[in-house]
Amino acid sequence: MPALPGGQQKGAWSPRFWASFLACGVALAVAVPAFNHWVPPDSPAALPDYLVPLLGKYLCYALLALSLDLIWGYAGILSLGHGAFFALGGYCMGMYLMRQVGTRGVYGNPLLPDFMVFLNWKELPWFWWGFDHFAYAATMVVLVPGLLALVFGWLAFRSRVTGVYLSIITQAMTYALMLAFFRNDMGFGGNNGMTDYKDILGWDVHQSSTRLGLYIASVLALGLGYLCCRFITASKLGRVLLALRDAESRVRFLGYSVTDAKLFVFTVSAVLAGIAGALYVPQVGIINPSEFSPGNSIEIAIWVSVGGRGTLVGAIVGAVIVNSAKTWLTGAAPETWLFVLGTLFILTTLVFPRGVVGLLRRPSRIRTRAAARVPAGERA
Amino acid sequence: MGPVVTVRLLRWVGIVLLLLASSVSARADDFATLVGDLASDSFADKERAVTALGVLDDPRAVSVLQALSEGRLLKTTDGRVVISKIAGGTTRVRDAVTGEDIAGADPDRFDRVIVNNRLRGAIEGALAALTLFSIDRDARLVAARDALRHPSAGEAALLEKAIAVEQDPEIRAAVQLSLSAARLVSGSRQERLTAIRALGTTTDPQIKNLLDEFRAAPDTDPELKKAADAALTSIGNRLRLVSIAANLFQGISLGSVLLLAAIGLAITFGVMGVINMAHGEMIMLGAYTAYVCQQSFRALLPADWIDAYLSVAVPVAFFVAGGIGVALERSVIRFLYGRPLETLLATWGVSLILQQAVRSIFGSPNKEVSNPSWMTGGFDPIGGFTITWNRLYIILFCFIVLSVLALILSRTSFGLHMRAVTQNRPMASVMGIRTARIDALTFGLGSGIAGMAGVALSQVGNVSPNLGTIYIVDSFLVVVFGGVGNLLGTLVGALSLGIVNKFLEPVAGAILGKIVVLVAIILFIQRRPRGLFALKGRTAEAEA
Numbered sequence: 001m002p003a004l005p006g007g008q009q010k011g012a013w014s015p016r017f018w019a020s021f022l023a024c025g026v027a028l029a030v031a032v033p034a035f036n037h038w039v040p041p042d043s044p045a046a047l048p049d050y051l052v053p054l055l056g057k058y059l060c061y062a063l064l065a066l067s068l069d070l071i072w073g074y075a076g077i078l079s080l081g082h083g084a085f086f087a088l089g090g091y092c093m094g095m096y097l098m099r100q101v102g103t104r105g106v107y108g109n110p111l112l113p114d115f116m117v118f119l120n121w122k123e124l125p126w127f128w129w130g131f132d133h134f135a136y137a138a139t140m141v142v143l144v145p146g147l148l149a150l151v152f153g154w155l156a157f158r159s160r161v162t163g164v165y166l167s168i169i170t171q172a173m174t175y176a177l178m179l180a181f182f183r184n185d186m187g188f189g190g191n192n193g194m195t196d197y198k199d200i201l202g203w204d205v206h207q208s209s210t211r212l213g214l215y216i217a218s219v220l221a222l223g224l225g226y227l228c229c230r231f232i233t234a235s236k237l238g239r240v241l242l243a244l245r246d247a248e249s250r251v252r253f254l255g256y257s258v259t260d261a262k263l264f265v266f267t268v269s270a271v272l273a274g275i276a277g278a279l280y281v282p283q284v285g286i287i288n289p290s291e292f293s294p295g296n297s298i299e300i301a302i303w304v305s306v307g308g309r310g311t312l313v314g315a316i317v318g319a320v321i322v323n324s325a326k327t328w329l330t331g332a333a334p335e336t337w338l339f340v341l342g343t344l345f346i347l348t349t350l351v352f353p354r355g356v357v358g359l360l361r362r363p364s365r366i367r368t369r370a371a372a373r374v375p376a377g378e379r380a
Numbered sequence: 381m382g383p384v385v386t387v388r389l390l391r392w393v394g395i396v397l398l399l400l401a402s403s404v405s406a407r408a409d410d411f412a413t414l415v416g417d418l419a420s421d422s423f424a425d426k427e428r429a430v431t432a433l434g435v436l437d438d439p440r441a442v443s444v445l446q447a448l449s450e451g452r453l454l455k456t457t458d459g460r461v462v463i464s465k466i467a468g469g470t471t472r473v474r475d476a477v478t479g480e481d482i483a484g485a486d487p488d489r490f491d492r493v494i495v496n497n498r499l500r501g502a503i504e505g506a507l508a509a510l511t512l513f514s515i516d517r518d519a520r521l522v523a524a525r526d527a528l529r530h531p532s533a534g535e536a537a538l539l540e541k542a543i544a545v546e547q548d549p550e551i552r553a554a555v556q557l558s559l560s561a562a563r564l565v566s567g568s569r570q571e572r573l574t575a576i577r578a579l580g581t582t583t584d585p586q587i588k589n590l591l592d593e594f595r596a597a598p599d600t601d602p603e604l605k606k607a608a609d610a611a612l613t614s615i616g617n618r619l620r621l622v623s624i625a626a627n628l629f630q631g632i633s634l635g636s637v638l639l640l641a642a643i644g645l646a647i648t649f650g651v652m653g654v655i656n657m658a659h660g661e662m663i664m665l666g667a668y669t670a671y672v673c674q675q676s677f678r679a680l681l682p683a684d685w686i687d688a689y690l691s692v693a694v695p696v697a698f699f700v701a702g703g704i705g706v707a708l709e710r711s712v713i714r715f716l717y718g719r720p721l722e723t724l725l726a727t728w729g730v731s732l733i734l735q736q737a738v739r740s741i742f743g744s745p746n747k748e749v750s751n752p753s754w755m756t757g758g759f760d761p762i763g764g765f766t767i768t769w770n771r772l773y774i775i776l777f778c779f780i781v782l783s784v785l786a787l788i789l790s791r792t793s794f795g796l797h798m799r800a801v802t803q804n805r806p807m808a809s810v811m812g813i814r815t816a817r818i819d820a821l822t823f824g825l826g827s828g829i830a831g832m833a834g835v836a837l838s839q840v841g842n843v844s845p846n847l848g849t850i851y852i853v854d855s856f857l858v859v860v861f862g863g864v865g866n867l868l869g870t871l872v873g874a875l876s877l878g879i880v881n882k883f884l885e886p887v888a889g890a891i892l893g894k895i896v897v898l899v900a901i902i903l904f905i906q907r908r909p910r911g912l913f914a915l916k917g918r919t920a921e922a923e924a
Contacts, residue, residue, distance in 0.1 A: 078721045159906045164655055164720045168856050169902045175853050176898035179891050294853060298657075298728050305725060338736035345729025349722040350715055 012234035021223075028059075029219040033212050049208045053283040054327065056215040058320045060280035063222045065303040065319035066312060067272035070229045072301065073310030074238060075265050076245030078163075081170030082273050083297035084177050085145035087287065089274025091181075091188060092144055094287040095128060096137035097197040097205070104198050114196075115189045125187045134201055141278040142271050149270030150263065157259045157266070162248065171294045178292035193288025200282050211283070218279045222316070225272050229312050232268065237261060302341070305348045308355030317356055411438050412477045418448060419455040419493055426493075427502050434506025442510055444476050449503045454490035462490065505534055512542045517551070524554035528586055531558070533566035557582065561590055573607055580611030583618045591615070626765040627882045633771040635878025636778040637840065639871060640833035641851040642858040643782060646870040647826030648705075650859055651802050654713055654823065655724040658731040659855060660848025661738075662705060662827045666697035666834020667843045668738060671747045687752040690835065697831035704734075705827025709820045717819075731848065739845040749838040770839045777836055781829060786867055788825075798822050802865075857901050863911030873912060877901075 011017075032055060035047040064086050071077040098113040107117040111124055130136040152173060156166055184190035203210040232238055240261050244251040252258050281287045290296070299322075307318020322344070329337045352359060417429035430448070433441040447453040447463040453476065454462050461476040464487040473482045473490075495503070511523035524542070527535055539559040546552050560575040567575060576594075579587050594600065595608040641663060648656045673693035677686050708730060716723040751770050758768035789795040800808040801818045809815050837847070854877075862873025877897060884893035905911075 072721075078724070155903070155906045159909055161905060161909045164724070165860060165905060165909055167655075167721065167724065168860055169905050171853060172857060172898050172902055176895045176902075179895050179898075183891055295849070298725070301725055302729075335736065335740060338732045342729040342732035342736070345732070346712055346726045349719075349726040349729075350712065353722070 008231075009234040009238075012230065021226075025219065025223050029216055033216065036208075037212065049211070052208070052211050052215050056211070056218045056283040057280060058323050059215070059218040059222050060276045060283070061303065061323050062316040062319040063218075063225050063276035063279075064273050065300055065307070065315035066222070066225055066229055067269040067276065068300050069304045069309065069312055069315035070232065070272070071265050071269045072304060073312070073315070074233050074245065075241040075262055077262060077266060078167045078301065079170045079266075079269075080167045080294060080297045080301070081174035082269070082300050084174035084292055085149060085270040085273035086277035086280070087177070087289075087291035088145045088148065089141045089277030090281040090287040090291060091194075092131075092137055092140040092274070093278035093281045094194040095131040096134060097200060097282060098194050099128070099132040100200065101196070101198045105196075113189070113194070115192065115194075116187070119184060127187065138278075141274050145270040145274030146267050149267045153263045153266040157262045171297065174292050174297055175294050178289050178294075181289035181292060189288070191289070193286060195286040195288075197282065197285060205282050205285065214279065214283050218283070221275055221279055225275070226312060226316070228268070228272070232265065233312065237264070241265060299341075302345050302348070306344060306355055308357030311355070311357045311361075314355050314357035321356065411440065415444060415461050415476050416459070418444070418453065419459065419461050423496060423499060427499055430499065430502045430506050434509040440477075440479070442507065445503050445507050445510070447476070448493060448495060449500060449507075451492055451495070453493040454487060455493060456490050461493070504530070505538070508535070509538055512538060512555075513545070517548060520546075520548070521551050521554060524551050524558055527555075527558035528561050528584070531562040531565045531590070533562070536562035536566055557587075561587060564590065564594060569601060569604070572604055576604065576607040576611050580614040582615065583622050585619075588612065588615050588619075622765055623886075627886070628879065629765070629767060629771075631879030631882035632775060632875060633878070634882055635875035636775040637837060638854055638858050638878055639874035640774070640778045640781065640836050641830075642855040642870055642874055643785060643867075644826040644828075644830030644833060645855045645859050646867055647785075647829065648823055649856070650865045650870065651798065652819070652822055652826070653720065653802070655720050655727065656713075656826075657724055657728040657852065658708065658734060659827075659830055660850070660852035661731045661734040662701040662830035662848070663834040663837060663851055664738065664845065664848040665701050665704065665734070666831035667749070667838040667847055668742060668747070668834075669693055669697040669700050669831065670835040670838040671742075671749050671843055674749055687754060690752055693835045694832050697835045698828040701831025701834070702824040702828030706820045706824040708827070709823035713823065714816070714819060735845045735848070742845070744845060746842040746844045749843050751839055755839060774836050774840060781832060782867065782871060785829065789867070794821065857898070860905060860911055861901055863913035866911070866913045869911055869913035
């Protein structure tokens, strides 16, 4: 095996991995559009139009779960505010889409989105400038969550806020953002958020071909995100992350900069979450402040747990399984959904701590060890 | 003095003279004749009748005068005077004198008794006079306070008469205040000076406006102006003091609510290190216990026992929530000790199940839990803001719970065992403490306290399945902010958060104030990751 950059682990990029990765990618990116677009709609094998954005939504959730697994599964940072990065990415995209509405809004104002006209605003606030350009909006999708994570992480990791404390302040962060975005005078549509989009890059968002395009973009984003996470976790940095997850003080004493390592993955993870949010918004057609609610962020952790923490693939599997179950149950028996979700939380932590992927894998390949074996004092 | 004021003054003097003149003959006048006079075509006759009714001391006069001023007094073709009243969508007509219903009468066919502005003034004065001397204490109090709104010379004369006969101290004070206001407008120079001094000791914004107007008038005597300035400054200072006191009380009240929500968590999270996301649901269960107790009292016991339902609800809530807490510890949490993040997820699952269970049993809408009579209402300690009894009792209750808990922790053998187990489990076990039992009981204690908190919170807020989620983020922040494993820290944390929040509210608005507090806590935790009162030494390490 040839040497790989960054001290990559043996086997991480084997032909076997590439074969299975490409097989999954092709299945998602080619088979779904094929069944939707080229199979005649009345044939039993056809994929109905409404399923495409639904699958796209699951893939966005999968990317979000992946971003959480990167920091929770590998670096032991349980962020309970990851929904905030997702929502911020979504809001950036929502602002672009609102600017694209132009004069087709209810009030027909060429400059201001409907909700601003409704609130009697006269001009576009400065933070909305530039959002009519896709390139600018796309940059913001990366920059806004990334910068927030950088600043927040720098403050938190520098002063060694860890474990539960970190979880609680990330939760406080997303809660504060939720309260802020609920305010009308923030300039982001308040309670109702932003909806009623018309087109993206000149294509009508309600067209099935645009939806297919968005779906394929989600597949690509998820694939690239996965490769990125795998690259990080298979590198030397990945080993450091695993080590600091299990015994942070030891890693520090060995001379590694724990703060820098954590800050790096935390920021990367936030950016991935932001991209997931940006792809999510045009597919579901709305973004509102409830995306910031602490409950949503905790739910991401359960997707990762169900799939298998610290496996990357598990995050994707978990997000898709739990969300499919949610779609099905909230339709079939709405009052049972919370019972099922609650039971899932308890069972995965008590009975299947390694999740679905952990159950399927051979024990020798599981790299997640229970962190409990390290004396508590060393995790401080 | 402008011509308008002169006219008004003359009018009032006229009314007062009429009042005095007619007071002699009024008794002889029959109520019926006076009411009949109201229907007269001459405004002068009407006015005389109104004024006479004002001093007649007949309770029926009030409704007649009110009907007259609202245009509901009608005269029939045969000269009778009737009152129309819209009740339940239909218009009822009754005789103004006898009060009996006139069935089948169509009010549209009768003529309205016309009122002009001059007459309106007379009606207002007569009504005020009637109620100022009414037998009903509350009506007198309202009238005395109401008089503040239209100070005038006539008013002053009336109020002087009222204060001479008034016995009730509260009404006397109100009359005195209105009298001062009336004298400020119409009295002699010396009277005005005394009035200004008296008005300077109040906190009423209305009086502040009155003084502002008086001061701003162009022809005010400079000495009076100076006195008014002094009075205004003193009112301003008082208002500031009242607003500080009000904020402080509301802050302490909010702090006590936060503290109640967080005390249980200070045990389960602070002492045991269990991240119990279902803590909010223990509070919610306590609140629903209060609701169930209230409903059972209403259904099963005599009506006058209802005030006692809280004394049953508090212990029942403790045992319900505590029992569920013990069951939760035995079935889920004991397998997760030392894995805080997993505990967090599992207990979040429990909280979802409990919420949905309550929603399935009781339904989603808010349940109404009413205050017992001894907790309704309030009192006004310094004038200007009200301390409500329910808030005050919750503050008291919160401190009682906290002190009892502190006593249990420091003075009982259970408390000793509890501390021993959390500090050094193997050693405690070796010394013969049944650690598993202590764990379950400790968790039960924390949950039970949350249940009692729920009963208290049901007295000030809505009871709904989401009740717990409102408090969960706040409770964790209080415990973390105060310093984990430290009751004093929780106390200081809760009170300071409550007070800071309430002082920020008027400046920044309720939501922005809360955001500022949240951001401040996030930054504070960066500075002191172990909270305000960090534990030192070996236990501090183990807490991580």
